[in-house]
Amino acid sequence: MRELPPSHPFDDDKLKEECGVFGVIGVKDAANFVALGLHALQHRGQEAGGIVAHDPVQGFNSARRFGYVRDNFTEASLMETLPGPLSIGHVRYSTAGSKGQTAIRDVQPFFGEFAMGGAAIAHNGNLTNANALRRELIERGSIFQSSSDSECIIHLMARSLQRSIAERMKDALRRVEGAFSIVAMTRTKLIGVRDPLGVRPLVLGRIGEGYALASETCALDIIGAEFMREIEPGEMVVIQDGEIESFRPFEPKKPRFCVFEHVYFSRPDSILQGRSVYETRRQIGVELARETPVEADLVCPVPDSGTPAAIGFSQESGIPYAMGIIRNQYMGRTFIEPTEQIRNMGVRLKLNVNRALIKGKRVVLVDDSVVRGTTSRKIKDMILDAGAKEVHFRIASPPTAWPCFYGVDTPDREKLLAAKMTEDEMCEYLGVDSLRFISLDGLYRAAGEAKGRDAANPAYCDACFSGEYPVAPSDMIEKGFALKAAE
Amino acid sequence: MRELPPSHPFDDDKLKEECGVFGVIGVKDAANFVALGLHALQHRGQEAGGIVAHDPVQGFNSARRFGYVRDNFTEASLMETLPGPLSIGHVRYSTAGSKGQTAIRDVQPFFGEFAMGGAAIAHNGNLTNANALRRELIERGSIFQSSSDSECIIHLMARSLQRSIAERMKDALRRVEGAFSIVAMTRTKLIGVRDPLGVRPLVLGRIGEGYALASETCALDIIGAEFMREIEPGEMVVIQDGEIESFRPFEPKKPRFCVFEHVYFSRPDSILQGRSVYETRRQIGVELARETPVEADLVCPVPDSGTPAAIGFSQESGIPYAMGIIRNQYMGRTFIEPTEQIRNMGVRLKLNVNRALIKGKRVVLVDDSVVRGTTSRKIKDMILDAGAKEVHFRIASPPTAWPCFYGVDTPDREKLLAAKMTEDEMCEYLGVDSLRFISLDGLYRAAGEAKGRDAANPAYCDACFSGEYPVAPSDMIEKGFALKAAE
């Protein structure tokens, strides 16, 4: 299978969002809209995508493919096999399920035929008690077809004694723990649900007489839908015949939206919690410049995710903004290495330093995060090779010291640089003149919490920084994961 | 054949550079270096690529493929068929030759078997007397295999009475007119030549014991080669056994390097004429801000090519720089349009407006050029839809009013907006609050000519702006092209 070019030049050294979901009802050729919506959400999952559509005459149809939406869901011959006014879709990067080698069976939406008809679901997030549920379901005679945690939901629905699919879904979701933003469909209904904490985003839009659900607003923009509102944490909406019904199937909890969606996962042109993601990131740069000032000649982003924060840093500090590192827009990671070794070839395939610009300069490099640190070292090498006088790293998030269990692909804790080193040790390890992270408070301020983080009652899920998990990761604890010791 | 995603979101409305060339001698597995070099030059030609390599035992081998280098020249099984220490390659966008539907036979390098051995050539540029030469050669019994102008060179070489391939190449190139930067190879020599005006770039680098020739310095960077110098206009270098010989086969002329290489074609991390391309572009923005000031809230680039000029404009004007338009990094141009028409769907696939940022703002949009104007209109629509209060276009090049015949794909003159309208008419046509282009003098200043353009003796080829063609386009004149009337 052909190797897929990564969305970010250093995917190996990034946290990766896991999934994007999209659904639409009440339009002709709904699957074509879904293809567009998924294309706009491709950054949330580049490994595979799937679409299910329902047509009153032709019933349910589906297509699942590895690779990009633009390569797979643009053939007329395929899209014609997905007729009907109701459709949902999913893009995925493997989180739960077989890492690396996803089987096509793991590609969502999942479909179940129930006694009262079929239903398909697409899930963004991760269930923290999926292993336990799976074990129980297998013992009772369920046959799992995928290695995905999400499949539990459809089996729980199959075994529910409720008479309607929406009720069965409520039943099922009351059994699961963790993060879920779900778009589902029956023959006549489009359904959206968000877990009580609202960890992952989910938004509602209007298009003509119909409605759309999407992980992010940028997917509403591409189909020309008007953004109406976010689905609220703990809310389930059921859309049928132009009517939207809202339910609250779960016990209410204080919301804990993922702060990393602001930092890196969401697209800069999306609107989260009423704010431009781009603007939040620029503001992070502003906060960072205030918290960690430095004397330098240039502020350069590590492309592309560091760009908004670098702009903010430059604006606040007055140090000129410049494109010191140029990204190769054609990317590629699989060239044959010539026998005469090329130093840091992997990085060179994706980035090149603007040598004439950098030479002799004191450079502030703004990046979104440090995960393993491997890439940061290589970038520093390139910048120094090009003759920079000083290199100062400024990071638009706090040190990432804990894995995420809510739908983000994070390395094991022992691979996280910040789990093993202090900020100074990291600075020395990376070999830069200075390395500074934004504080958790600074991040919260940039994300709209003027007073910073309320330790007793934080507004966000920030477990990857703080180690405070709002839902106990029970499957992982069973496997031996050690929570942060109480202080 | 699968549709190739464009390098620039609005390829249909851009001038397109035609080719990139690369060659290397004196390294193991030279073809692997060539693949990397071509990858770095992909922006100069995305339609197809080819590599020829020579090995003392296995002789000449070649591979030609449609599509991107990263998709075609990364398989070990293919690259192993291209052994040897000497190799050249070419990436192309069709200029001469069959437009749109390039045959694989048109993909360079071209190869000829001569009595004294074989030679391969890769050509960047365009010959202005190719039609006449082709006619003459066919009458004398030559059989053309491609529709490419460049094939004339190999036939002229075949018919030369000189005894060495290098001498035959000189013979042949003295017969051709127009622009050429050529990388060629025999069994033992790597050859580089640039036409007397030096219209297209060509640079020389050192790698270990070997040498490399490339269209741009960014291709030296990717293989870790050290940039030595440019091949000079009118120079031919012959590299063999670690020795570089330099010849001057042509009558000397005043150089006329293509100024559009500075504006758009070359990569921002390349060095042209001793200057960072990025820095020249930023300086264009500075000049533009001086020449055409405006009151506004934000300066936004049209991504990605307008970015450096927008940074310069912001720095000179003091208006904050912002990413008002976000480019979809996955691109794609072939989705099935849903039955419910999506307005400007083509643009939406590639760009999205940062709505929350733009709303209510006076926006300066900086773009590199206006060709047909079709895209500029759509972008203006998107910006206004998002609620911008005012839209001011600032263009980093003078009005493009004349086609290029030296290796750039330009629309027919009647399709060029600037050939039909004054600046004010264009502004009205585009429906923006203001539209201003940089002056030719301003462009020359930004490109290092402190005194601006010397009308009697311009430092650059600027025919696309001025209509002054440094080499008469004889084939085109024969077909009825009307030169600018003498004033």
Added chain:
Amino acid sequence: MRELPPSHPFDDDKLKEECGVFGVIGVKDAANFVALGLHALQHRGQEAGGIVAHDPVQGFNSARRFGYVRDNFTEASLMETLPGPLSIGHVRYSTAGSKGQTAIRDVQPFFGEFAMGGAAIAHNGNLTNANALRRELIERGSIFQSSSDSECIIHLMARSLQRSIAERMKDALRRVEGAFSIVAMTRTKLIGVRDPLGVRPLVLGRIGEGYALASETCALDIIGAEFMREIEPGEMVVIQDGEIESFRPFEPKKPRFCVFEHVYFSRPDSILQGRSVYETRRQIGVELARETPVEADLVCPVPDSGTPAAIGFSQESGIPYAMGIIRNQYMGRTFIEPTEQIRNMGVRLKLNVNRALIKGKRVVLVDDSVVRGTTSRKIKDMILDAGAKEVHFRIASPPTAWPCFYGVDTPDREKLLAAKMTEDEMCEYLGVDSLRFISLDGLYRAAGEAKGRDAANPAYCDACFSGEYPVAPSDMIEKGFALKAAE
């Protein structure tokens, strides 16, 4: 998806065997043997194939592909993903399940993860109560992933209360009705089962220290295995650690092997019930010559399946055997028809008449069966066009008047020529000089029953000829299928 060339030139007008199964235990790289075995069984199912293998370290792995074994399971890279000493496989033509457009999910072997470990099964045959079982299982919360009848077995196993997989399989198979020859595997066992009537074949062979199970002996030959014996009707064998255990889980019944396996489905080099299939077919020709003599100049087979009977007919009748129709060995069914219509183009792509041979001759054409009769008409046309004086059809099976529900793809009863016409009417419809079928008694004699068919107690399943179904097709009856009226 590319169209697959058919195995027989007139697939559209043939009954089609549905599946072939193969399994091996106790050899290195078992999956490679399975690939070979499936290749030898390709005539039993050309649409898709699948292989599951188990390795103590790497667990279960599987690959499912559309198309031929030789195109799909010959890549080293794929086969290396299927390590281990135990493997089973399946080739299929869709019978139950979605006709025409098989989903990859319908491709066997099916796999189920049970509490005590995983199991995979490959099924040849068809279950006659699958619809009812499926309905019941869905009501109880099972989720079906395919549209295949065979999937019921794995769900029944999942819900069994037995503690071992073999016991669960017995439980499950006692619930199903119809025809099944199954090869299954757990982590350590290879299992073979045949339904009590033994409708479909299944044989056992020895290879080195290991054992193999296969639909036909020709698949033992290709891997160099020694044929030991047939699995008996109603027998289950469980092979582990070099030991074969035999069980009789079902109530004993009088065997009713499918007589059409002798006529057409099985390969002529296989051994069924101790007899060469080729020899049985030749003997059918002998019987046919005795029962329906004719004066003629040549006996020609309709290639390739009519060949052995034609040889027998020639030998018994003394009329010379000749290849009057030549099959194009490259086949193909999808050429673009030129605007000037070519008469019977579909047939011409596959067959051509040996015109110089046929001209002016009285020709006996021997074919294996008449299903819809469409092809027979075209062949007759070709033969007459070539100048034959007379055309006499002799058919190596009785009139096919009833559909098969035990694993053969038959048209609906109203499409079967013999369901609507007498032999004389068929002769007139086909426009031939004579048309005669072998009698049921003659067929039984050729198949080894010296006394012909014992009407009270027939030795074979011959429902497609006689309308006497040894297992009531209950799903079909529920859908309205009318059994033959009692006489």
Added chain:
Amino acid sequence: MRELPPSHPFDDDKLKEECGVFGVIGVKDAANFVALGLHALQHRGQEAGGIVAHDPVQGFNSARRFGYVRDNFTEASLMETLPGPLSIGHVRYSTAGSKGQTAIRDVQPFFGEFAMGGAAIAHNGNLTNANALRRELIERGSIFQSSSDSECIIHLMARSLQRSIAERMKDALRRVEGAFSIVAMTRTKLIGVRDPLGVRPLVLGRIGEGYALASETCALDIIGAEFMREIEPGEMVVIQDGEIESFRPFEPKKPRFCVFEHVYFSRPDSILQGRSVYETRRQIGVELARETPVEADLVCPVPDSGTPAAIGFSQESGIPYAMGIIRNQYMGRTFIEPTEQIRNMGVRLKLNVNRALIKGKRVVLVDDSVVRGTTSRKIKDMILDAGAKEVHFRIASPPTAWPCFYGVDTPDREKLLAAKMTEDEMCEYLGVDSLRFISLDGLYRAAGEAKGRDAANPAYCDACFSGEYPVAPSDMIEKGFALKAAE
């Protein structure tokens, strides 16, 4: 590139015909007819195929592909690119040109643009002075694009001083030596030529108002064309506007048609020299039975090419004909060999012995030829493994002791078993009970020469048996090939 399944199970041990040619004029969508014609000629060249078509509006178009016609020239999208009423095509197996690894440039038809318009040619045969011609042409400045001998013709045409293409073709063909049956086209003419000896076949047919030229009559049959006559040795026909003109451009010679076309190359349903090929082959079996009688129980063909001769042998000898070896109709040569070695796996993939039939029998195996003898040994092994009592080989051609230089792929002389051994030595080497070849006289009788071979003036080219080459193979002699010593 995917490996192509061979046409004959033992291609590696067969002489291989090199090419098939086809052309048609005066019909709508001529290229569709050409695709069908080439499909019928696929046995003459399975490696690659090409089609050129001309349309008054769209000019010349071509497509060249590796692989089978049925896989490459059946897409509507491709065939629509080949419009017009005039088209020629070619299928090839590499003879001259790069063996094994044909480049797409070597795939015919070849095309040349001349001053008076373009022409395309497709060549069956081989030129014996191509090396010398090529050398001369290169010295004069021609550039060869392929390694094919046939390209010389187009260069000679390009350099001819004649004013019409037909005249230039005469000029060119008077310079070449060897075997050629050529189909060519200009914008308005379809041209057919056969060399003075008429070594390779070429026939003319009528279809509606148009005409077709083909290597064999079976290609006329598939398009429903009526066979008119053979093009005569030394004849050139030029067809235009429904008129056929005939020319005799060469000095007349006594024809020497290739006798191996009768033995093996041509399809059994073709008509050569007024006789059914099948019937000639059957007659060879009759002669063989007379010349080399044997006591045995069964006569079995080595499928498929030995079949007609085996039928004849059986009929003459009275020994029953039987299918003792069954060919796997799905073939394939690239399975992964399991670690436990399977004896003669290569053969098993293609053939299987009908064990129950063969056991204890004395078997006559009839094959068409013995080339290297490697396959014959393996078949003998299989037959003996299956328990045959005796194995007698009867070969339908004399010993093949000399290579062919007229368009057949033969191993070097030292690889030919008959070049190194007497008949008795071969028998011992193969390990069979007897081995006998038909005599040259017997072969001539079967091919219609009642008196056998006239040594002074043989009716056929039989150089591969006799070593008497009717045209001196001058290129090969220059390379050191030793002709048979005069006796």
